[in-house]
Amino acid sequence: MSVSVSILQTGTIRIRPSHRHQSANKPVLLRRAKAIFGDRRWTQPLPINTYLIEHPEGPILFDTGESPKASDHRGLPWWHPFFQMDVDINVKPEEAIGALLKQRNLSPEDLQAVVVSHLHHDHGDGPEDLSRARILVAQEHWDFYRKRFRATIEGAAPQYWPDHFHPELLQLSGPALGPWEKTYPITKDGRVVGVPTPGHVPGHMSVVVFADEAAYFLGGDVTYDQRLLDMEETDGVNSNSHLAIEQLRKIKTFAMQKPVVLLPAHDPNAAKRLVNNEVYRPSSLK
Template identity: 30%
Template sequence: MKVHILHTGKVLIDRALAYKERSPHPAPYTGWLRGKKNKMWVPVSSYLIEHPKGLILVDTGWHEEMRLNQKKHLGNFAYSMYKGELLEGDSIAEQLHSLGVKSKDLDFVILSHMHSDHVSGLKHVQNAKKILTSEIEWNSAQKKLGYIKSMWDNISIDTFKLTDIPYGPYKKGYDLFGDRTLYLVYTPGHSDGMISILVKMKNGWLLLASDVGYSERSWKEMILPGITTNRKAAYHSLKWLKGFSEKKDCVGIVTNHDPEIKSTIIE
């Protein structure tokens, strides 16, 4: 088993989007009417998993259109809240090419959830054999604010129903290969159907925790993300993350936007 951590751009956000804060401002996570001192750059990550039974990409980072016309790609509302950056060579298409991987070689593209910084680059990998997200997340993305549907226009996306698994705050998710080596773990709160990815490595479990927290600080200090659709569920998911980090068979936790986590390969 091999996991490539790929930084597929970065995003400038208000710190309150990463770490929920009490403020007289009604919505500090938007960054509206807040100064530059409150802004922070964080990576936008994707993960390529080389599994004995297939090649799996988790999330897709920014699309190359972000270099040309961010406002058009994100829409006015999202563009007013955050800005992205995607250097040459950093898109998922470019990074897969450098690894000798074509999108049609991907057995699965797993979408942890469908916020823009996780699905923006989806059209770069639309020729993957299967693109998959949770049924709950898919349904939310069709109905709720906070999603940019143009990012998956005309792309075939499959969904999975939650089943009982041994891990997670609700012990719900999906055993991708049915062999207990890679679980899609239901970790809701930041979005209704968000999942984390639990990968069986040689010496234990590696947890790709998406946006359950923004960094190690999140679960050590129990600070929720600034945006939650269900605060109680978000807290429950973060509490599970904290507990899992203390287990002997946890070899690491990787959150999507942690500036301390660098592009690397974990074996």
């Protein structure tokens, strides 16, 4: 059986331009305050992409996307200014991850694993549709997000997680890959590998897929689009902007070593690049 990647888009999200990008030199709280309170503009609707990996060991889902319950702020904390002022979510019932899998004639039990880049609401709101699936999260990330109030403050929506939710925790026990000294093993044959990409949040994880047609870098929120990555410009609400820049440089270094198709979660051009297997050709490191 071949290895391939396809997109399951769980609706769209609009964010503030200063959420999408700000100077890395400002303190974290000031950047977040500007995105929430100081910017009244919106980006275009951005995709909320999850990725389905077909693999001989069984299908693997990368990220779980957004819940339809989050549309129009329904079900999101009324007291949290980030959820009420910084995001505009549009997810139809037929765009929920469970419905999208059903359209592929897949059930949660059919999945070998669900790998979650991080538990922010638009990446980790699907576990209620996947309660019988094996969900994998980096140990460092879960250590930061396991307390539900803290997770909510940091942009997760644990009210959408199943009762007693506790994912399987991945350790950095795999061999080096490019600039990453250690990796997260996901498949036995090494064709699907997790790499640590912290900065957006602690313990953020990306996935590299060595498929038949190309190598794919599934980036979650390590960047919001390929152009920002190439310019080494981070998002505006990350927890550690300088660590985030370090990850962008590692990805560029990897792309210089290995032809790779870059697929962030919210890049409007990701679907086109995937269809055409457009390889990312990075500029020189800054």
